[in-house]
Amino acid sequence: MLDDIIKRMFRTFMPQGTEVKTPRSREQYWEDQLIERTIGFDTTDCTEFMSKLRQRAIEFGTSVDQNNTNAAVDNDTDKINQALAVLSDESVEHIPVEKDKRTIDDLIDKYLNETYKSLDSFFEPVYQAIQDECKYVVTSNDWNNSKGKKKSKGAAKSYAHYDGICVDYISCLLVLFDTTLFGSGSDGLAITSDFIAFKSLGDDKEFIYISELESVSYNRSSKELAFNNKRYNYVHTELNGPAKLVFESLQDYLNQPSLKLRKHLNS
Incomplete structure (x- = not known):
């Protein structure tokens, strides 16, 4: 419903004939990251292997995004608490929550190590x-x-x-x-x-x-x-x-x- 409303608004204000593209979901973003990283790889004999890797990539990306959302909320909350502390003439120590910096390469490397047989x-x-x-x-x-x-x-x-x-x-x-x-x-x-x-x-x-x-x-x-x-x-x-x-x-x-x-x- 929301996507339809947004599209109608764009059609109202944008020149006729302009294509309206729906923003990429985060799941699609992480899947695209995997596709880009493995481009050219022949998947003929390993479709199940790649299907599991694709699912892992989406789960991994969702986890990274959630961690970063939580970190942003915690940091914003700390900033508000600091501002309130200044008004109350109090001292509050702010320790920033670091972002989750893992990339699709980290996920691929972990998956390969888990599935590799000596x-x-x-x-x-x-x-x-x-x-x-x-x-x-x-x-x-x-x-x-x-x-x-x-x-x-x-x-x-x-x-x-x-x-x-x-x-x-x-x-x-x-x-x-x-x-x-x-x-x-x-x-x-x-x-x-x-x-x-x-x-x-x-x-x-x-x-x-x-x-x-x-x-x-x-x-x-x-x-x-x-x-x-x-x-x-x-x-x-x-x-x-x-x-x-x-x-x-x-x-x-x-x-x-x-x-x-x-x-x-x-x-």
């Missing part, structure tokens, strides 16, 4: 399946046994380490493939919480930070895993199953909406 959480459900009856595979479950220590030490010395840093064992190990003839671990693939490293017989080592991982692929017929188009070939047929599980775990990690949106915002 890489190791994608590997935990498949650890047993990855290593079952396969002597060429080591997981974090083998950290303290002789098999795990031997292969981890061999891989760390050969290829699974940061440049210029020598280590005895691989820390934060998720899974390791050993493709050497005698099980030394010096050739193979190592995936940790921080990086992926691999080395095939006669080749130089490859090293990729997890934060820089963009794509992963798997080809069973050619016994190949590829990370950012850097190819790792394994020779043992027994690794087909574990390789597929590794591929699926990494792909699920990369496809989680929170990580995809984080990368989009940082690009």
